[in-house]
Amino acid sequence: MEPISVLIVDDEVEFLETLAKRLRKRKLVVNVVTSGEAALEKLLAAPVDVVVLDVKMPGMSGLDTLREIKKRHALMEVIMLTGHANMEVAIEGMDIGAFDYLMKPVEIDQLLYKIQDARKKKALNEKSDLLGTPGRSS
Amino acid sequence: MSDIEQARKGETPFGMSFIRANCTAASVNVFRMIKSMDELAPGKYSDLHDRFRSIQGRISEILTQRKEIGAGPLTIVLSEIDKTRSDEAGNKMANLGEIRNHLGVNVPDGFVISSRAFRELINYGELQVEIDRLMQSSPTDEKDQLLSLFSLSAQIQQQIIRTAIPADLKSAILAAYGELERKEGQGVKVSIRSSALGEDSGLNSFAGQYRSELNVSADNLLQAYKEIAASKYSPQAIVYRLNRGIRDEDVDMCVGCMAMVDAVAGGVMYSRNPFDAGDGRIFIHSVFGLPKSVVDGSIAADLFVISRKPFQIAEEHIAEKLQKFVCYPEEGVCRVEIAGSEASKASITEDFAIELARIALRIEDHYGNPQDIEWAVDEKGEIVILQCRPLRQENLVPQRPGGPYQVPASEVVASGGLRASPGAGYGPVFVVRKESDALLFPKGAVLVVKQALPRWAALLGRASALVAEQGTEAGHLANVAREFGVPAILGLESATELLKNGQPVTVDADGLRVYRGRIESLPANKVTSKSLMDGSPVLDILKKVSENIIPLHLLDPEARDFNPSGCRTFHDITRFCHEKAVMEMFNFGKDHRFSEKASKQLVCGIPMQWWVLNLDDGFMEDVPGKFVNLDNIGSIPMLALWKGIVAVPWQGPPPVDSKGFMSILIEASSNPALDPSMPSPFADRNYFMISKNFCSLNSRFGFHFSSIEALVGDRANENYIRFVFKGGAADHERRSRRASFVGAILDEFQFHTETKDDGVSARLEGYDLEVMKEKLGILGYLLMHTRQLDMIMLNDASCEQLKSKLLADIFSVILSKSSGPVAPGSIPGSKSYHNKKEAK
Numbered sequence: 001m002e003p004i005s006v007l008i009v010d011d012e013v014e015f016l017e018t019l020a021k022r023l024r025k026r027k028l029v030v031n032v033v034t035s036g037e038a039a040l041e042k043l044l045a046a047p048v049d050v051v052v053l054d055v056k057m058p059g060m061s062g063l064d065t066l067r068e069i070k071k072r073h074a075l076m077e078v079i080m081l082t083g084h085a086n087m088e089v090a091i092e093g094m095d096i097g098a099f100d101y102l103m104k105p106v107e108i109d110q111l112l113y114k115i116q117d118a119r120k121k122k123a124l125n126e127k128s129d130l131l132g133t134p135g136r137s138s
Numbered sequence: 139m140s141d142i143e144q145a146r147k148g149e150t151p152f153g154m155s156f157i158r159a160n161c162t163a164a165s166v167n168v169f170r171m172i173k174s175m176d177e178l179a180p181g182k183y184s185d186l187h188d189r190f191r192s193i194q195g196r197i198s199e200i201l202t203q204r205k206e207i208g209a210g211p212l213t214i215v216l217s218e219i220d221k222t223r224s225d226e227a228g229n230k231m232a233n234l235g236e237i238r239n240h241l242g243v244n245v246p247d248g249f250v251i252s253s254r255a256f257r258e259l260i261n262y263g264e265l266q267v268e269i270d271r272l273m274q275s276s277p278t279d280e281k282d283q284l285l286s287l288f289s290l291s292a293q294i295q296q297q298i299i300r301t302a303i304p305a306d307l308k309s310a311i312l313a314a315y316g317e318l319e320r321k322e323g324q325g326v327k328v329s330i331r332s333s334a335l336g337e338d339s340g341l342n343s344f345a346g347q348y349r350s351e352l353n354v355s356a357d358n359l360l361q362a363y364k365e366i367a368a369s370k371y372s373p374q375a376i377v378y379r380l381n382r383g384i385r386d387e388d389v390d391m392c393v394g395c396m397a398m399v400d401a402v403a404g405g406v407m408y409s410r411n412p413f414d415a416g417d418g419r420i421f422i423h424s425v426f427g428l429p430k431s432v433v434d435g436s437i438a439a440d441l442f443v444i445s446r447k448p449f450q451i452a453e454e455h456i457a458e459k460l461q462k463f464v465c466y467p468e469e470g471v472c473r474v475e476i477a478g479s480e481a482s483k484a485s486i487t488e489d490f491a492i493e494l495a496r497i498a499l500r501i502e503d504h505y506g507n508p509q510d511i512e513w514a515v516d517e518k519g520e521i522v523i524l525q526c527r528p529l530r531q532e533n534l535v536p537q538r539p540g541g542p543y544q545v546p547a548s549e550v551v552a553s554g555g556l557r558a559s560p561g562a563g564y565g566p567v568f569v570v571r572k573e574s575d576a577l578l579f580p581k582g583a584v585l586v587v588k589q590a591l592p593r594w595a596a597l598l599g600r601a602s603a604l605v606a607e608q609g610t611e612a613g614h615l616a617n618v619a620r621e622f623g624v625p626a627i628l629g630l631e632s633a634t635e636l637l638k639n640g641q642p643v644t645v646d647a648d649g650l651r652v653y654r655g656r657i658e659s660l661p662a663n664k665v666t667s668k669s670l671m672d673g674s675p676v677l678d679i680l681k682k683v684s685e686n687i688i689p690l691h692l693l694d695p696e697a698r699d700f701n702p703s704g705c706r707t708f709h710d711i712t713r714f715c716h717e718k719a720v721m722e723m724f725n726f727g728k729d730h731r732f733s734e735k736a737s738k739q740l741v742c743g744i745p746m747q748w749w750v751l752n753l754d755d756g757f758m759e760d761v762p763g764k765f766v767n768l769d770n771i772g773s774i775p776m777l778a779l780w781k782g783i784v785a786v787p788w789q790g791p792p793p794v795d796s797k798g799f800m801s802i803l804i805e806a807s808s809n810p811a812l813d814p815s816m817p818s819p820f821a822d823r824n825y826f827m828i829s830k831n832f833c834s835l836n837s838r839f840g841f842h843f844s845s846i847e848a849l850v851g852d853r854a855n856e857n858y859i860r861f862v863f864k865g866g867a868a869d870h871e872r873r874s875r876r877a878s879f880v881g882a883i884l885d886e887f888q889f890h891t892e893t894k895d896d897g898v899s900a901r902l903e904g905y906d907l908e909v910m911k912e913k914l915g916i917l918g919y920l921l922m923h924t925r926q927l928d929m930i931m932l933n934d935a936s937c938e939q940l941k942s943k944l945l946a947d948i949f950s951v952i953l954s955k956s957s958g959p960v961a962p963g964s965i966p967g968s969k970s971y972h973n974k975k976e977a978k
Contacts, residue, residue: 056267056271083271083272083274083275084267084270084271084274085155085158085159085161085274086158087161087165087194087197087198087201088194088198090162090165090166091165094166094169094170095169100166101162101166103159103274104275105275105276105277107855109853109855113853
């Protein structure tokens with residue numbers, strides 16, 4: 001199987017770099033950006049399997065970014081990862097179509113599993129999309 | 139949800155960020171289930187959304203509620219403060235204002251920067267949101283905990299100090315200072331003290347968690363204000379609030395600014411003996427210069443004890459005071475040496491001591507409880523009161539070395555000092571000399587320090603005992619040690635040299651001795667598990683919140699209220715979704731044309747009364763038709779379970795005594811829910827739902843209902859097994875006994891079990907693949923062999939006999955590596971199953 005490609009979006013540079021390094025060690029192809037706007041730009045140029053998205057960022061908010069990603073790339077999976085434990089925001093994110101809503105600090109393996117699961121779901125949806133059968137999107 | 143259930147017991151400390159994170163995670167998971175139901179049966183269960191929103195709304199409301207304090211002023215002059223304004227001024231300043239304005243006690247002029255001011259500061263530029271985020275994201279794993287505590291504290295404090303004070307607050311503070319200048323003179327220096335909401339309230343001691351700054355000049359007023367405000371997040375304050383279940387958002391930091399008193403003498407007095415509730419004498423500790431050194435225990439102090447009747451000096455101990463703290467002319471304080479005979483002179487006269495005692499009695503009388511009072515004598519020779527608060531009296535009778543325990547003297551490593559907190563504790567020595575040592579302090583170690591500084595309180599939550607060379611039982615650190623139940627000896631000379639890092643010792647605070655190694659005869663570490671969370675606001679909130687999450691009301695799928703509007707908690711919703719999901723999926727073949735998605739009857743040689751629904755990748759290859767052969771099952775947990783199910787052939791029900799049989803007959807004829815002719819889609823059928831790593835089994839044998847759900851794969855931390863066993867046909871007592879019977883067996887195999895009425899639930903999680911398979915084998919075995927036990931359940935002897943037989947089977951067949959299913963032929967197809975297993 002192709003290595004999983006992820007894009008991490010977070011305005012905290014230190015966190016971003018540590019996480020990227022640890023995921024790369026686990027054989028993922030990792031790109032990083034520090035804002036929602038940059039994420040959308042990056043995805044246009046080079047689509048990925050899974051996006052890991054912070055909720056609270058200066059500029060375009062996490063939820064707006066999520067909405068826009070889902071609009072432009074319906075099958076791309078997005079995992080929200082945030083230090084803000086906010087139920088309303090979490091549910092809004094899930095409603096828009098996030099794959100999951102994780103809270104920092106997250107165990108690296110747990111995040112890795114989520115990324116793997118998200119990619120698996122994406123692959124399934126792409127398959128059923130191709131076959132024209134109603135897909136399981138949960 | 140199990141984390142929330144565990145936390146409800148209040149045994150381990152947790153904060154609001156724990157509650158918020160868990161509520162958020164729970165609602166995300168429940169919401170995801172509801173969305174899955176929408177996929178499965180579009181529109182059919184949309185009412186669930188309303189229920190979900192309403193439950194979530196209730197939780198949100200509980201999480202966000204806080205005591206609303208009106209829009210009071212940003213600063214308040216001391217002359218307008220009394221105890222009724224403690225919500226605006228904090229307890230410390232409210233107490234001072236009270237005695238100044240209602241009792242006429244001499245208190246320096248000043249003002250308070252209010253709780254509203256603090257909130258304006260903290261909400262400015264979303265500082266609070268940022269603080270919450272930092273608290274939430276801080277690592278919680280054991281090894282990083284301390285390091286992250288200190289760095290978290292530093293980060294938050296820096297954020298607050300860096301933040302710009304909002305313009306209106308800034309001008310309010312400067313205006314209040316200007317007014318003080320008019321009364322006290324141009325450029326008057328001030329003392330700036332924390333006066334947090336809840337601090338000194340008598341319930342919690344908050345001892346020494348926050349900063350105070352003495353002799354601050356006008357230039358640094360604003361900076362000092364921010365520093366004191368930031369000390370809300372000192373490491374010891376964070377640890378204290380966490381352990382005591384106090385919400386961060388309930389602690390607004392009011393700050394008191396008072397004209398600085400350049401004291402010639404000062405100290406602390408207690409209106410009663412703090413360590414002996416039966417002793418009503420007044421205790422006055424006194425030093426030259428500022429009272430600071432009495433508070434932090436750094437310099438030996440004179441002691442005057444005054445009896446009430448007759449009102450006179452009962453005891454007088456003059457210490458050799460080699461140093462004192464005085465004000466620098468420009469700003470700040472400094473420590474100066476006291477030369478020659480001066481050091482041994484009394485710091486105050488007897489007349490002053492009597493006068494002080496009189497004030498102490500007046501304040502005690504006014505408040506109606508014992509008081510802890512900080513005082514000073516100014517350069518004009520007048521007594522001023524700087525602080526007063528309720529005194530926590532404890533019975534702490536001084537101990538003599540040795541204590542009640544017989545331990546050979548050769549085992550003594552150090553002895554002496556005074557008992558600051560009772561009990562005994564065992565652990566390796568860890569000497570903390572500087573701040574950076576503190577970062578490495580291991581959990582369960584004995585904390586050894588030179589000075590009993592308040593900042594070491596941050597480590598007390600992890601320490602098994604405390605030993606310090608200096609300090610007294612009246613100090614801040616001693617206070618916290620007692621509150622946290624950590625045994626402590628203070629004033630033990632040369633402790634940091636006598637005790638070597640890493641050396642295992644037993645600290646016997648009651649005997650004032652430190653012993654080599656663990657002394658078994660001492661009740662070491664017994665005192666610790668004090669439930670500090672009990673009755674705390676945070677635990678209270680968790681309990682309220684969990685009422686909307688944990689309780690299960692939807693029990694019976696056949697009942698009329700088994701519908702979305704009957705869901706009152708998140709648990710109800712998950713129960714409902716689970717049940718309906720099963721139904722929808724088993725109906726799939728009927729309502730839809732995709733027959734490959736319908737359930738298949740399991741074939742082991744011949745078709746059996748077991749049906750299998752493949753959710754995802756549970757079959758080795760696609761299966762057309764109505765049957766699936768065991769060979770084609772690829773589900774790891776199902777195969778493990780099946781191995782247990784077929785391991786030992788069932789002998790049929792055990793012999794029944796006639797009373798047992800009658801009980802079943804009577805119950806069956808009187809309990810309609812048990813009538814097997816009642817329409818139920820799952821009666822007497824056993825359903826597996828599987829994927830490669832998942833298996834859920836619902837089975838009904840006669841009157842018994844059981845369900846097993848398991849996730850088993852290479853990700854050990856995601857692995858789990860849940861098991862529920864309920865019902866039965868006999869009377870309630872027999873059913874309950876059977877539930878306990880099954881629970882007791884599962885207990886022996888590391889399951890967490892809970893028995894309630896006639897049901898037993900068990901869970902197990904986090905083990906690796908092989909262990910999980912073994913446990914599933916045990917469950918499968920029990921599933922088959924605990925059927926129809928109700929009849930013998932009132933007979934203790936047969937219960938015991940049966941238990942030994944079951945355990946013997948489990949050990950000899952299930953847990954023994956060499957054996958496979960016995961008696962080939964007893965379950966048709968078991969041979970091919972076995973071969974399959976080996977081939978994998």
